[in-house]
Amino acid sequence: MIIAAVGDGAYKFVLLLHILTAIIGVGGLAMGWAHDTVARRQGGQAGAAILDAELRSGSSVPIRALYVLPFLGIALIVLSDDFFSMGDMWVSASFVVYVAIIGVYHGMIRPARKMVRDMMVTGGSAGESEAVLRRATTGTWILNGLLVVALYLMIWKPGL
Numbered sequence: 001m002i003i004a005a006v007g008d009g010a011y012k013f014v015l016l017l018h019i020l021t022a023i024i025g026v027g028g029l030a031m032g033w034a035h036d037t038v039a040r041r042q043g044g045q046a047g048a049a050i051l052d053a054e055l056r057s058g059s060s061v062p063i064r065a066l067y068v069l070p071f072l073g074i075a076l077i078v079l080s081d082d083f084f085s086m087g088d089m090w091v092s093a094s095f096v097v098y099v100a101i102i103g104v105y106h107g108m109i110r111p112a113r114k115m116v117r118d119m120m121v122t123g124g125s126a127g128e129s130e131a132v133l134r135r136a137t138t139g140t141w142i143l144n145g146l147l148v149v150a151l152y153l154m155i156w157k158p159g160l
C-alpha cells in the first residue's frame with residue numbers, strides 16, 4: 001500500500017529519521033580516532049580503560065543507528081511512490097557503500113581496538129599496540145571517506 005510520496009509529511013519524517021541515523025551512526029564512529037589517540041598516549045591500564053569504554057558504550061549507539069539506517073532508506077524508496085526504485089544505480093551503490101562501512105568497522109576498527117585493549121591490560125609492547133591502533137585510525141578515515149561517497153550518492157543520485 002502506498003501511503004506517501006516524495007515531499008509528503010510521512011516521507012519527510014522518515015527522511016529526517018534516515019538522516020538522523022546517518023549523523024549519529026557515521027558521525028559517532030568518526031570520533032573514535034580521538035579516543036584511540038588519547039588511549040595511545042595514556043597506555044597501560046588507563047589506555048585500556050579508554051578503549052574499553054569506547055568498545056562498550058562509545059560506539060554502541062552509533063552502530064545501532066547504522067543498523068537501522070538501511071531500513072529507513074528502503075522505507076523512503078517504498079514511500080516515494082515509484083519515484084525511486086531499488087534498481088536505481090545510486091541505490092545499489094548505496095548498499096555497497098553501506099556494507100563497506102559496516103565491514104570496515106567490524107573487520108578493521110573494532111578488532112584492532114579489542115586487541116590493543118587486551119595488550120595494554122597484559123602489558124604488551126607499546127610499539128606493537130601503537131601499530132595495531134593505527135589500523136583502527138586508518139579504518140576510521142576510510143569510514144569518513146565512505147561517508148562522503150554515501151553523501152555524494154544520496155545528494156547527486158548518479159544515474160537518476
Ligand code: HEM
Nearest residue numbers: 019022026070073074076077084094095098150151154155
Ligand atoms: C543503505 C542504503 C541506503 C538507501 C537505500 C538509502 C536511501 C535513501 C533515499 C531513498 C533517500 C531520499 C532521497 C531524496 O528524497 O532526495 C536518502 C537520502 C539521504 N540519505 Fe540515504 N540511503 C542509504 C544509505 C545512506 C548512507 C550510508 C548515508 C550516510 C551515512 C545516507 C545518508 C542520506 C542523507 C544525508 C540523505 C538526504 C539527502 C537529501 O535529502 O538530499 N544514506 N537515502
